[in-house]
Amino acid sequence: MTLTRPAAASGAELQELLDSLLYSVSHDLRSPLLSMSLSSELIAGQVDPHAPESSSATVALEALQHGAKDLERMLQAIALLSRARRRPLDAGGVHLQALLGGQVVISDEANLGQLAVAVDPMVVREVLDVVGGHIPLEVRASVEERVVVLRLPGTDRTDALAGSFVRAVVGSLQAYAGTEIERLAASEIALTRQGAHLSAVDGSVVLWLPLVEVEP
Amino acid sequence: MNDDGRPIIIVDDDIDHAVIMRTVLSMVAPGAAVSVATDTRNVDVQLLQAPRDAVVFMDRMLPDGEAFAVVASVSEARPDLRITVLSAALDDVDRDRALQAGAIAGIEKPGSIDGWRSLFRDVLQGRSGSSSSDGAVA
Numbered sequence: 005m006t007l008t009r010p011a012a013a014s015g016a017e018l019q020e021l022l023d024s025l026l027y028s029v030s031h032d033l034r035s036p037l038l039s040m041s042l043s044s045e046l047i048a049g050q051v052d053p054h055a056p057e058s059s060s061a062t063v064a065l066e067a068l069q070h071g072a073k074d075l076e077r078m079l080q081a082i083a084l085l086s087r088a089r090r091r092p093l094d095a096g097g098v099h100l101q102a103l104l105g106g107q108v109v110i111s112d113e114a115n116l117g118q119l120a121v122a123v124d125p126m127v128v129r130e131v132l133d134v135v136g137g138h139i140p141l142e143v144r145a146s147v148e149e150r151v152v153v154l155r156l157p158g159t160d161r162t163d164a165l166a167g168s169f170v171r172a173v174v175g176s177l178q179a180y181a182g183t184e185i186e187r188l189a190a191s192e193i194a195l196t197r198q199g200a201h202l203s204a205v206d207g208s209v210v211l212w213l214p215l216v217e218v219e220p
Numbered sequence: 221m222n223d224d225g226r227p228i229i230i231v232d233d234d235i236d237h238a239v240i241m242r243t244v245l246s247m248v249a250p251g252a253a254v255s256v257a258t259d260t261r262n263v264d265v266q267l268l269q270a271p272r273d274a275v276v277f278m279d280r281m282l283p284d285g286e287a288f289a290v291v292a293s294v295s296e297a298r299p300d301l302r303i304t305v306l307s308a309a310l311d312d313v314d315r316d317r318a319l320q321a322g323a324i325a326g327i328e329k330p331g332s333i334d335g336w337r338s339l340f341r342d343v344l345q346g347r348s349g350s351s352s353s354d355g356a357v358a
Binding site: 027030031032034035036038039041042043045046049076083087090091092 | 234236237240243281307308309311312313329331332333336
């Protein structure tokens with residue numbers, strides 16, 4: 005009997021399957037985790053409040069709750085990265101003046117504000133919020149060929165990194181889930197989808213945004 | 221609290237979740253009539269026979285697929301029912317889908333008992349909208 009070898013999945017199909025897996029993991033694993041977390045809380049409500057902290061029940065409950073919270077933190081990180089792959093993006097073009105309004109911009113480019121980049125402004129603002137909170141940041145801007153380069157100050161955690169935030173999270177979910185590195189990884193995914201780039205370079209957080217012509 | 225005495229229906233094939241939800245509901249609305257549907261096959265038929273003005277908490281994933289089509293058909297046939305779609309992971313796209321299907325809210329299942337208490341209070345008191353994972357109203 006001759007066996008027909010099935011056609012291999014294309015790269016795009018495999019990517020779509022991996023995206024679906026990422027989404028399924030964040031949903032399907034969270035369901036039983038919720039049962040554990042919530043059940044441990046309900047049990048904690050039944051434990052004698054006067055029991056010594058060293059009692060087996062108290063120790064076991066605390067371990068259960070800590071473990072569940074840790075898992076929840078890491079699953080939320082996976083969910084965030086999955087959403088970054090799926091979120092709708094509006095990359096019609098936004099002027100830098102609007103994009104960087106409120107920041108302290110340092111640049112040799114005379115008409116920087118009039119330049120426009122083809123990225124969803126919400127994604128860039130999310131990066132600015134992660135790095136600076138609601139405090140204006142010192143942003144060093146330059147233009148290289150058809151790309152605007154924005155250099156932002158780093159944070160304590162980003163200072164210790166070089167390169168991709170996604171790679172950092174993939175390398176250690178335990179270390180970076182729930183931190184600004186996780187949110188920057190999500191932003192990196194969204195920016196990469198739009199032909200832009202985000203990376204940690206020499207203690208700075210750097211964005212490369214493609215220039216585009218738009219109506220003034 | 222469920223001041224107006226609306227019956228409450230939990231639709232979730234995860235028995236553990238359903239029991240936990242019923243337990244928390246008994247804390248938030250101790251006098252409410254709460255029924256649980258864990259066999260969610262043909263849930264649309266079950267809901268068409270629901271008591272008038274019931275509040276429905278429905279899990280997004282049903283054995284036959286996502287609940288949005290069921291929400292849409294039940295909402296049209298029974299506009300008196302107040303349906304909230306719940307899920308272990310729910311993004312903005314799916315929240316919008318829930319609202320467009322006729323649900324009053326799409327909410328990610330909270331990770332704490334307090335989060336569930338807030339969620340139930342908000343929905344039962346008519347303060348629901350799209351919501352975060354802690355049940356806080358946006």
